[in-house]
Amino acid sequence: MRNPDLTQLREAVRTEIARAFKAAGFARPRDIARQVCAAHPENISALGGRLAEDALTDLARRELKHNTQQRESPSQMGLPGVPEALAIQLPPAISI
Structure with missing residues (x-):
């Protein structure tokens, strides 16, 4: 579904370009x-609000990615009956 504001x-941009070419023979994008x-x-x-929302979504996505990378992942799940000093020496994953 297309955004009616953008449409x-x-x-309007096309109309202004045609008007500029008719009047001056060229068009400047900024004008x-x-x-x-x-x-x-x-x-x-309306478009500005959408652009701001998109920019903030990108910012939030980067911050979430950065924040989750900083969190310490548990080195080992709790193993009942195994002393903590021994559990620290175990590899991060054990397959049985």
Whole structure:
């Protein structure tokens, strides 16, 4: 499903490009962006919210990845009847 705000902005960009080429024979991307932003503030606001949410999602994903890597993983599960000093010397995984 397409984002209607993005669809309208894409069409506005195309319209501004055509207008710029008709008037000056060329178009500058920054000028096009400024014109579209000025003409469609409600769409820009909605898109800005989505971009911020996407950026924060990426930030959260990186922080979660970094945070889980820092946590100490248990070196060995509790083995009843095995002294802790001996359990520390056992390999991290035992297959039976």
